[in-house]
Amino acid sequence: SQTIHQWPATLVQPVGSPLSLECTVEGTSNPNLYWYRQAAGRGLQLLFYSVGIGQISSEVPQNLSASRPQDRQFILSSKKLLLSDSGFYLCAWSPGTPYNYGYTFGSGTRLTVV
Amino acid sequence: GDSVTQMEGPVTLSEEAFLTINCTYTATGYPSLFWYVQYPGEGLQLLLKATKADDKGSNKGFEATYRKETTSFHLEKGSVQVSDSAVYFCALDTGGFKTIFGAGTRLFVKA
Secondary structure, eight states: OOEEEEEOSEEEEOTTOOEEEEEEEESOSSOEEEEEEEOTTOOEEEEEEEEETTEEEESSOSSEEEEEEETTEEEEEESSOOGGGOEEEEEEEEOSSOTTSOOEEOOOEEEEEO | OOEEEEOOSOEEEETTOOEEEOEEEEOSSOOEEEEEEEOTTSOEEEEEEEOSTTOEEEETTEEEEOBTTTTBOOEEESSOOGGGOEEEEEEEEOSSSOEEEOOOEEEEEEO
């Protein structure tokens, strides 16, 4: 069966520090991968998605970046965190096809920038 | 462009009450429709889905019917429990690599 792992679960980082969040998927090949952010009490904001190794699409210009160095690994990074980067970060995957499968989400990383 | 509109929350109900959370959509083509649930401090979980008009998705006592004529996919449950307290997201997918999510509706169920 397919599983998705996301870590760390909680992170407190000072302003200006770097960030690296990792997400891995098991039990499937060539998944579509997604990074979302959810501000407190708000909906989901799509940050990045990837349909293959090295292929990253950015939805929102910001100081975050994403990389996909391996088929089932998706990394969210920042060189210098801002206070506004605080939030709940969610990784998700879906099969390349069919598109009506739906998403499977990780358990999330709660990031607090202080 | 494609969009999803959900009723604003929070929705507060007593245990065993009937639940309806409204969801309407705008989309070109023939989207698949989804409901996701997010319990406090957790990621989203797929609750149910429907892939074509008149399909009914159901799971854990929740159900929703894909109504093309009214472009709606309302979530219903006949008798809610305290454990159903969560945020519910309606979503659509037209196959363009991205799912469109609604803003979410928070449900509180009182004992």
